[in-house]
Amino acid sequence: MNKLMLMLLGLTLIGCASAPSQEEMANADYGSYQSPENCVLVAESKIRNTLKDPSSAQFSHGRCYQGYWSSVPIMGMKAAFGYMQQGTVNGKNSYGGYVGARSYSALIQNGYVVRYCVANNDGLCMATN
Numbered sequence: 001m002n003k004l005m006l007m008l009l010g011l012t013l014i015g016c017a018s019a020p021s022q023e024e025m026a027n028a029d030y031g032s033y034q035s036p037e038n039c040v041l042v043a044e045s046k047i048r049n050t051l052k053d054p055s056s057a058q059f060s061h062g063r064c065y066q067g068y069w070s071s072v073p074i075m076g077m078k079a080a081f082g083y084m085q086q087g088t089v090n091g092k093n094s095y096g097g098y099v100g101a102r103s104y105s106a107l108i109q110n111g112y113v114v115r116y117c118v119a120n121n122d123g124l125c126m127a128t129n
Helices: 002-016 022-026 036-048
Strands: 058-069 080-090 102-109 112-119 125-128
Touching: 036 058, 036 080, 036 102, 036 112, 058 102, 080 112
Parallel strands: none
Antiparallel strands: 058 080, 080 102, 102 112, 112 125
16 A cells, blocks of 8 residues: 555656756756766765665666756756766665665766655655755
């Protein structure tokens, strides 16, 4: 029952998310340039801190690119712009076993993660800001 409620909540929030307007896109501030190497370092650092055993983290990274995080008006979140780093992370749980690779996304602006998401088994964010 709890999983069903979480999934419905997630779908509701996704349904409320909207892409930036043309005006927002034209005035987008992506912050300072982030090299692919810096994107990886900054994203890994943030994501590691969300895990039960940060030292056990195993990462696989995608590319780093200029992008945006959609707005979610129902939560009062405006679209955010920066450099998007995506990939997967696998870490150990409380019992010492690996939980399996989970996808993550991190939006980086001026060398800091401004928004991120680590997906749980249902594909919903379990750690986010």
